[in-house]
Amino acid sequence: MAVIVQKFGGTSVADLDRIRAVADRVEAAIAAGDKVAVVLSAMAGVTNRLIDWVNEAGADGDGCEYDSVVSTGEQVTVGLLACVLQGRGLKARSWLGWQLPIHTDGLHGRARITGVETAALRRGLDDGEVQVVAGFQGIAEDGRIATLGRGGSDITAVALAAAIDAERCDIFTDVDGIYTSDPRIVSKARKLDKITYEEMLEMASLGARILHIRSVELAMKHDVRLQVLSSFADGPGTLVVNEDDMLEQELVSGITYSRDEAKVTLTRVPDRPGVAAAIFGPLCDADINVDMIVQNVSEDGKATDLTFTVTKGDLAAAMGVLEAARDTLGYAALVGDPNVVKISVIGVGMRNHAGVAQKMFQVMAEKGINIQVISTSEIKISVLVAEDYTELAVRSLHSAYNLDVE
């Protein structure tokens, strides 16, 4: 009898009918001989409405009241699912974060889990009782409810799976797995049977918003086998596993894109030590995250061009900060461009294979797409190009790396 964790997101528990469909999946797992712990999000839309109310209500310095109000969404869904399961003759009970408890640090609104007490939960599982746990919430040392921030329910599910040493953590969502690219753009995108944690991390941070990066990191750290699958359709999803679990390693596993990029260029920045610090220090102070950075070699030894990217939402703020520091920085011109996209090729296989980057550059050249910025990591290559080329670039790369479904 394996112990598995099943996590269902907001669209999967959006109303009572959907909650009954969740109960179907739990029942199927029980019938297959598994012991099941379920983690639920709030009904789709509920958490946002609660957040709006708190924001309208006014100040909440430490975030304690925010957390107390916002955590009610999950409290409702876990109670309802427990009722539905009991109505079918199954043993079931709900657990709130403070009841298990799930301990967190004191960063209300974006708390981190510091420990999960599992004794009572394990007793329940051994007793054949479905354990329905509220996602997204825990209890801080101050005795107040703490919520985990974006992707919180995924994090709860993974932390719980790690704590009870679950065989697998199934993340039921509104897509049926991880694809080689965005199916809305690439009609030939293929569902992956398996993907490594590292690749998933790159996918998650590069725009394929299925699993939050924090939950993938946590799964990797604790070696929790994740499965992403659909709560609306049957069939297996995509397993997120260790590299060792991959029998046959594909060179490239996915092509992603992120439109949420904007480019900032400073021309003729004095080429002297400390200039990068002088530029990025004020941006950091203004809480602006910088992604790709390129500094050209200086032609005359006196001045150089410097380009970097920020999110589109931060562009105006970044321009303002640099405008204000013009005299100190001594650049010639400051140019902002929101019409860019970051295209990335991801694959753990490229660690041991040369030529992956070269192929990318070739494809871009053949299609007449100008590469503005390049950045690389061990398992990915990203290029910044004009936003208009998004679909062409992604589709061409998808074909070039033989990812198209037959």
Next chain:
Amino acid sequence: MAVIVQKFGGTSVADLDRIRAVADRVEAAIAAGDKVAVVLSAMAGVTNRLIDWVNEAGADGDGCEYDSVVSTGEQVTVGLLACVLQGRGLKARSWLGWQLPIHTDGLHGRARITGVETAALRRGLDDGEVQVVAGFQGIAEDGRIATLGRGGSDITAVALAAAIDAERCDIFTDVDGIYTSDPRIVSKARKLDKITYEEMLEMASLGARILHIRSVELAMKHDVRLQVLSSFADGPGTLVVNEDDMLEQELVSGITYSRDEAKVTLTRVPDRPGVAAAIFGPLCDADINVDMIVQNVSEDGKATDLTFTVTKGDLAAAMGVLEAARDTLGYAALVGDPNVVKISVIGVGMRNHAGVAQKMFQVMAEKGINIQVISTSEIKISVLVAEDYTELAVRSLHSAYNLDVE
């Protein structure tokens, strides 16, 4: 610096604007030098929607899941009020039932408070922090949330006021006090400045649904001075106090009516010992509450007529039970009549004055209203009459006892 408890019901916290109006009242009390603990209900309508969901979801044998889901309504309002108060520069925090904690017994869905821990709350009050407490909820010994049933937030407020020895417990509601009769029927009804607990108990149980009977009982037991007043209008309300606090005792303080009555008559029931038990035993087993009972003296020593009242909702069930027992009971006919109303005259003053009942009977006779059943207690006289006479009877009695406003 007096400590006061302010309680606001569902219509008083129905949306953020109403919650801001609640904050106005809290602020005024603070400005007047009081230390304030606030008890809130859920937004009007929210609890009923949650109850509907749980009922639709299915079985919940022990009521634990019901309580966990339904208690979220108050969790939202207390958090929002704390935010609003903080936004105005006041110190404030919310408390959930399990946080203080408010201990209850294990009767989920209709739990009774067994104790309120007040140390943290008192520290907060001494520190000038408004203590915003979720009504209607506590924690049972099993570590699960327990709700208190109908009128639960009033009960929380009174229990809290008793536990922290508050100067007064103000119940803010959608009426501005307790009236000598229902103003919708009696245009000359007068707001009472004071009323005794005993009278209020009779008022509460006889149809003036402003304070739940359990909260009045609790206030009487712990000598908590209650005030009923409007959250929509300014000015004092009605104080509910000990008889000793009444300087001048009115003979009669109110005329109430209850339309939720139905009459059942059994004719020619054998007049022998044990027949009442034989009739009311099966009704009790069927969980049917019987209110007024009249048994006529037997004319021939062989058989008698027996009349009693139940709620309108229980009439069909009561008729069914008695129909089924016809052979055992041996009555001649079984007659049910839902078209009746119970009219009551209430006043602690009648304990020491004769003639109150006589005046009632006279008034009814003068107006040609036939009295079907009479029942009395120390401080009230009730009569059952045909429902069509409700307004006429109430208005006539209101005038006859000099209750009309000038």
